[in-house]
Amino acid sequence: MSESVRQRKKISASGAIVFIVLCILSLAYLYPLLWLFFNSLKTDNELFNNPWSIISSMQFINYVTAWTSGKIGISFFNSVVVSLSSVGITIVISAMAAFALKRFKWKYSGLAMGIFLVGIMIPIHSTLIPLFLVFNRIGILDQYISLILPYVAFALPTSIFILGGFMASFPKEIEEAAVMDGCKMRTVFWRMIFPLSKSSLATISIFNFVAAWNELMFALIFISNPNKMTLPVSLTRFQGQYSTSWAIQLAAVVIMVIPSLIVYFFLNDKIIKSLTIGAVKG
């Protein structure tokens, strides 16, 4: 112990340099966001002539324009609906599947798990054309369901994997005791397994929500009605629409990142863990 303390003192000079480098790097992360925010409150004139200054004429109108005539408000609502629905459906059906795969005894459970896990490697690109054509034929393009279905489907592999691993650690007496009491398996699942899994359910909710909230490619292809667009698509549309007014575009980007940053500010530990756990365990 004393040895490592001495070591620590010896490297304190280089420690100072490391600290300074880390500080500069953290500025490279925070300053662009601040710059974006301050400039989103300027007129285009102020932006072009003085992009450094913090002070501006406080053009909150940029936000109003982006939110209303830029349809960012509607998109915000659409994103909330799509992301929440996707997460809700994902946690229920992936928990059910993990329950069947890890708590029941059947010959092909390993194989079935394997088939789900292959999904982790599959890029969404290899499903786009058939899904687009089928969704077009059954008439669900431009509807929330055309995004919710793929978001759920591509969330399943990792979710089932994490939940399965967690459920496998429960003592098998859970089912035994419940069945002795005359419970049905459905009751065991809803009353025991599902509530007991809540820490893992929180994990998969977080990373699936982040993924759905930020997803662009499905949304870009399946949604062409501006009133049904999610935030990422809406933002790409902004580029052309307000190509003459930069400050409004900046404001739109701020509206997109602010909720994520606020949630991250309060839950950063939990979010970091949720977003990286699938990678390490996979």
Add this chain to the structure above:
Amino acid sequence: MDSMLRNKKTIFLFIFPASLIYIGIVALPVFSTMYNSLFKWNLVDIKRYVGFRNFLQLFTIDSIFMGSLKNTMLLLVLSVVVQVPLAILLAIALSSNVKGARYFKTVYFMPNILASVAVGLMWSFIYNPDFGLINKLLTIFGIIDKPILFLADEKTVLPSIFVVISWQFVGYHMILYLAAIENIPESLNEISTIDGATFWKRIIYITIPLIKPIIGIDAVLISTGSLRYFDLIYVMSNGGPNHSSEVVALYMYYKSFRDMQYGYGSAVAVVLLALCLLVTVVLNKAFQSEDIQLY
């Protein structure tokens, strides 16, 4: 009891919803894409079987595709070669009791929760020749006298995009290594310190070998991630100028949904899928062969 856990009907009911969605939205479309890749199929002509001719065309005549493949591979290799060492260095720095480690960790990871669309747009403002941060900075210090068109110049567009990719994702990889480094038993470091190992020797002979499995996992993540890049490039350069920042995913999108060449677009998608599987298998093999087990 046992009979309840073997009840086929119950098992089926629990696994059915997930299976239905997974098969309908992932599995079947993948096979359908493979099948479609063997057809000449667009909005003008009738769908016609052409065997592997789409693939032949991709790899022999289609110079835009070959360019996109080259760019994708370049981004993949650059990402691994630059981001892995950088992430490991950051993780080592943050695990060495530096002041504010928690704050740095949180800040560096932050862009991972932001939409790539938003990050891409923000950086295209930063690169903007008229009001962008970087051009203004370079002008003030007199390094340049006319603005650099970072995203509109064939020579600078790909490096500019790569900077943004690294900015967004290096914090993610850092967290993976940080977790791995914190798992190294303190006793190993103490022994090596007593043995007189220097800081760098300790990293090369203890830290790196012990986190090697994570490097393997991370290399797979970076590679498959790089093959899928779409959002950032779509908003920053749209593959341009003159296809100089075209990548495979973007090209697949344009062939399929702008040119409506479903057969040809499917062939590009199949190449992408094959690359993802190939990279995963190859890298897994490479890193599994000599796992060091010291725990």
